[in-house]
Amino acid sequence: MSNAVHVLSAGSLRYAFPAIIGAFGQETGIAVSLMLGPAGLLREKIEAGARFDLFASANMAHPQRLAAGGLTEDAICFARNRLCVLARADLGLTSENFLAVLSDPATRIGTSTPGDDPGGDYAFEVFDRIEARYSGRGEAIKSRARQLVGGRNSPPTPPGKGAGYLITDGEVDLMMSYYSNARLLKQDPSFSVVEIPSEFQPVVEYGMAIRKDADVETRHLRNFLLSARGQKILSEAGFSPAG
Structure with a gap:
């Protein structure tokens, strides 16, 4: 899947992303490869040069740090949890x-x-x-x-x-x-x-960021996660809307 959108995602999204990938692929024909893990460790991988297109974190702090370091575009909240x-x-x-x-x-x-x-x-x-x-x-x-x-x-x-x-x-x-x-x-x-x-109860916000100079396919995936269909899939997986 060398031409796929490479996603590094917080492990707590493991039950949401398969449905997101399926629906996104059906809608766009774009393939997605997925690596799951603790978001802090994934952020470290990115800082060390790991390949990625989109980073989905269980907090805002990790993608904001990557954006501040110039590795990604600005972090966006795409879901909430509790x-x-x-x-x-x-x-x-x-x-x-x-x-x-x-x-x-x-x-x-x-x-x-x-x-x-x-x-x-x-x-x-x-x-x-x-x-x-x-x-x-x-x-x-x-x-x-x-x-x-x-x-x-x-x-x-x-x-x-x-x-x-x-x-x-x-x-x-x-x-x-x-x-x-x-x-x-x-x-x-x-x-x-x-x-x-x-x-x-803490405020639990999930943030995502795409790499600098991301291709159009990656931007499509980011937009899909924020779309009504993407938000519905996240809701069905136990998350709350980003808005």
């Missing part, structure tokens, strides 16, 4: 007892890796918001949180294991998760998907 908690069902976690359960030293908390993966940054922002309102509690939660996925040294998901395996394998009681991922386990009786109280 953070939630994926917990083992018998933990009894609710939005109402969220703070009490996370503050319990016996509760084992898992997150993605800050810096490497925006999911970890957002999780730690939740803890910082707790700290701002309840001095000492947010820092205590943060100190107990285990950074288990999304990092440069994180082990890959074992073959045959689905999302939530760290909970079902007994590693943690809950994982801080994007809603777009956690929603897929809503019908599984082993799990509960719990909303984070609004006062602790």
Whole structure:
């Protein structure tokens, strides 16, 4: 696929991009190659010279940094998400007892890796918001949180294991998760998907940027992601509109 549009995308878009690529190809006849990974590590690859045409990040900071460095055109917000908690069902976690359960030293908390993966940054922002309102509690939660996925040294998901395996394998009681991922386990009786109280909820914006001097095919893909059809596909995958 040497003539394809090369996309480096945040891993949390893994359930959205296949449908986007299919619909885009049907509409335009343009092929797309896709590499998924933690957005912070993908940004590092781009800074080190990796080939790409479009970068889709789970935050705005990484594409904005590339734009500031002259590697891309300006970053554009193309979707929104939200953070939630994926917990083992018998933990009894609710939005109402969220703070009490996370503050319990016996509760084992898992997150993605800050810096490497925006999911970890957002999780730690939740803890910082707790700290701002309840001095000492947010820092205590943060100190107990285990950074288990999304990092440069994180082990890959074992073959045959689905999302939530760290909970079902007994590693943690809950994982801080994007809603777009956690929603897929809503019908599984082993799990509960719990909303984070609004006062602790970070703003989760997804940004994209295309390389400097991008070709017309890449510009078509960027425009497709912002189009009504592209936004509908993202919505069906659990994201919120960019606007």
